[in-house]
Amino acid sequence: MQRYFVTSEDWRGDRVTIRDEDAKHISKVMRMQVGDNIICCDNNGRASVCEIIDLGAGTVEVQVIQDVEMHAEMPVKVTIAQGLPKSDKLEFIVQKGTELGASIFFPFSADRSVAKWDDKKAVKKRERLEKIAKEAAEQSHRNKIPEVLTPGTFSDLLKLAQQYKIKIVAFEEEAKQQELTRFASALNTGTEGDSILCVIGPEGGLSEQEATCLKEHGFQLCGLGPRILRTETAPLYMLSAISYHFELKG
Amino acid sequence: MQRYFVTSEDWRGDRVTIRDEDAKHISKVMRMQVGDNIICCDNNGRASVCEIIDLGAGTVEVQVIQDVEMHAEMPVKVTIAQGLPKSDKLEFIVQKGTELGASIFFPFSADRSVAKWDDKKAVKKRERLEKIAKEAAEQSHRNKIPEVLTPGTFSDLLKLAQQYKIKIVAFEEEAKQQELTRFASALNTGTEGDSILCVIGPEGGLSEQEATCLKEHGFQLCGLGPRILRTETAPLYMLSAISYHFELKG
Numbered sequence: 001m002q003r004y005f006v007t008s009e010d011w012r013g014d015r016v017t018i019r020d021e022d023a024k025h026i027s028k029v030m031r032m033q034v035g036d037n038i039i040c041c042d043n044n045g046r047a048s049v050c051e052i053i054d055l056g057a058g059t060v061e062v063q064v065i066q067d068v069e070m071h072a073e074m075p076v077k078v079t080i081a082q083g084l085p086k087s088d089k090l091e092f093i094v095q096k097g098t099e100l101g102a103s104i105f106f107p108f109s110a111d112r113s114v115a116k117w118d119d120k121k122a123v124k125k126r127e128r129l130e131k132i133a134k135e136a137a138e139q140s141h142r143n144k145i146p147e148v149l150t151p152g153t154f155s156d157l158l159k160l161a162q163q164y165k166i167k168i169v170a171f172e173e174e175a176k177q178q179e180l181t182r183f184a185s186a187l188n189t190g191t192e193g194d195s196i197l198c199v200i201g202p203e204g205g206l207s208e209q210e211a212t213c214l215k216e217h218g219f220q221l222c223g224l225g226p227r228i229l230r231t232e233t234a235p236l237y238m239l240s241a242i243s244y245h246f247e248l249k250g
Numbered sequence: 251m252q253r254y255f256v257t258s259e260d261w262r263g264d265r266v267t268i269r270d271e272d273a274k275h276i277s278k279v280m281r282m283q284v285g286d287n288i289i290c291c292d293n294n295g296r297a298s299v300c301e302i303i304d305l306g307a308g309t310v311e312v313q314v315i316q317d318v319e320m321h322a323e324m325p326v327k328v329t330i331a332q333g334l335p336k337s338d339k340l341e342f343i344v345q346k347g348t349e350l351g352a353s354i355f356f357p358f359s360a361d362r363s364v365a366k367w368d369d370k371k372a373v374k375k376r377e378r379l380e381k382i383a384k385e386a387a388e389q390s391h392r393n394k395i396p397e398v399l400t401p402g403t404f405s406d407l408l409k410l411a412q413q414y415k416i417k418i419v420a421f422e423e424e425a426k427q428q429e430l431t432r433f434a435s436a437l438n439t440g441t442e443g444d445s446i447l448c449v450i451g452p453e454g455g456l457s458e459q460e461a462t463c464l465k466e467h468g469f470q471l472c473g474l475g476p477r478i479l480r481t482e483t484a485p486l487y488m489l490s491a492i493s494y495h496f497e498l499k500g
């Protein structure tokens with residue numbers, strides 16, 4: 001069944017109003033009719049099967065029929081801190097990372113980031129990333145839309161890191177040295193409810209200086225297997241492995 | 251250092267000839283000169299640091315300086331059998347799947363495959379996928395270029411499956427049922443040298459009939475965590491988890 005996140009202001013008891021793009025999606029793309037069912041989520045854990053009772057001009061009114069249980073969130077909260085990559089790779093990372101269970105995305109300007117975050121376009125760009133996260137969260141049946149933070153500096157990353165118990169860096173120099181144990185060891189120290197911060201460099205990788213600084217701040221520099229992964233593949237590897245470790249290993 | 255796979259016919263003792271696109275890449279894109287070093291790989295496990303001794307018209311001659319050790323292959327051989335997806339998703343899967351260590355890609359026409367493999371364009375299309383696999387193997391420092399098989403039918407998949415010890419199906423109906431143990435259980439039965447066949451449906455998923463048939467043929471129908479993954483994300487999850495299981499867990 002099609003899912004839509006609806007902001008809490010649009011829930012009034014067992015009536016929900018769907019607006020803007022989602023309303024258009026229901027009426028124009030899915031061509032749904034009065035009587036059809038969808039699932040509405042409030043981004044706070046509530047999900048309800050709802051029946052369409054009115055298709056207006058630009059809004060859709062639905063009636064809650066039944067709340068449903070959703071357990072699609074990772075038992076640990078994973079933040080992907082991504083050195084700003086080129087072109088549309090950040091969009092790719094947000095889309096696939098949302099499917100794979102990330103809670104927060106934090107893009108940062110790394111020493112070797114060729115791409116710059118254009119302040120003039122920043123608002124639009126972030127809105128676009130938030131839209132991608134929302135749609136991917138709907139499609140993958142997440143309970144919550146991951147947050148996309150405003151891009152920051154390396155110092156902002158160090159400040160952010162203070163809140164995290166497990167801090168991991170994907171570092172290709174370690175992969176070349178056949179470092180194969182730290183990632184799993186770090187995950188082994190985690191339990192349900194923990195927060196994990198994963199740092200990934202941009203295309204050229206993290207600089208020696210950044211890596212040293214992260215190490216001094218309690219980060220584990222990890223190889224992700226013996227192959228060299230692209231900047232946009234490393235976060236997907238980390239999220240998949242974290243899911244496997246905490247959700248499937250049993 | 252830049253890597254190139256060179257077919258065995260172009261290795262003569264400690265002299266190697268590089269041709270066509272790779273030669274162009276060396277001279278035009280990388281703008282390398284006589285005296286510069288590259289790594290040549292023979293797709294059979296040999297990798298050698300080589301010095302450029304001649305830049306000709308369309309060919310580059312290099313001299314082997316020193317063989318280097320490479321251990322970038324998975325301890326298990328993973329085949330990704332992918333229900334034909336739409337648009338350029340197969341290219342995406344081959345590129346990222348190569349980085350993540352897949353050995354073989356086998357696209358097959360599934361009941362719900364909207365995309366058809368156009369026989370007229372088949373040769374060109376497969377050449378393009380092979381080129382993507384070669385470039386991704388070079389970039390990720392693989393010892394071997396994964397094979398891209400000619401697309402087949404569901405019956406071809408069942409024939410292929412006879413050669414595999416571990417047979418896994420990513421099945422979203424199981425994810426919805428919160429099936430969370432079979433994937434890890436299946437991997438736990440594996441050891442170094444084993445072959446693993448991973449089957450992923452196209453956009454609409456596998457049909458009930460296909461799933462039942464695979465089950466009857468000894469496949470494990472597995473959930474990959476509680477979120478619903480897109481057809482192109484599921485193989486990346488499986489490969490990452492297999493790498494984590496066999497290469498990192500220790």
